[in-house]
Amino acid sequence: MALSTVTLPSGFLLPSIHAAPPFFTQQPNATTQASATGHWKRLILAFARFHKLYTLSLADLEDTKSPWANVLRNERINRRLLPPYLSAILQDMNTSNQATFEPPTQKTSVLLYWNTPEQWADILYDWGVSTGQLNTILTFYEITEPALESALSGIPVVLLKKAIVLLQKNGRAQVISVADGEGVKLLPQTSVP
Incomplete structure (x- = not known):
């Protein structure tokens, strides 16, 4: 059987390696396994970006209705990832800062x-500049569920908070208490003479 790419109904292109049965099995050779893990990480992140998916968990392996079903399994070759292998991939993604366990007290689900x-x-700050939101107090809801779809639509609050902390560190944001909890004020950048 020749390996070929497959375009999913969503338009996402699965790479040809996804049609190779060994791709779904942990390999005994460390070099081969490292290469396969690299392919899996790139595939997972590309698929997540394409579909704006923010999490992946071991539970997605068993859920045939999961948006991840077509990536974590290949019915054409009767293969699927097994929990120990996906767990190892998630751990590697966490170690290489391509994901983080969320909540941090468990090892079965990651924020990608x-x-x-x-x-x-940077996306948050650029959005604030382009929409004229500098010096305006914004709730997290207004950012994650804006009236007009944006790159920030649907971003998990935990990830939004990580971005805001980074903006705070370089003086581009300030966290503000609002009636519903927390908000943020994006601050104009000061130019250095």
Whole structure:
């Protein structure tokens, strides 16, 4: 059987390696396994970015209705990832700062960094500038569920908070208490003479 790419109904293109049965099995050779894990991490992050998915968990392996079903299994070759292998991939993603366990007290679900917190901080700040939101107090809801769809639509609050902390560190944001909890005020950048 020749390996070929497959375009999913969503338009996402699965790479040809996804049609290789060994891709779904942990390999005994460390070099081969490291290569396969690298392919899995790139595939997971690309799929998450394409579909704006922020989490991946071991529970997604068993849920055939999960948005991850077509990635974590390949019915054409009767293969699927098993929990220990996905667990190892999630651990590797956490170690390489491509994801973080969320909540941090468990090891079965990760928050994916298809954009790093630093990139999200820049996206948030650029969004604030482009929409005229500097010096305006915004609730987290207004950012994650804006009236007009934006790159921040649907971002988990935990990831938004990580971005805001980074903006605070360089003086581009201030956390403000609001009636419903917390909000943020994006501050104009001061130019250095």
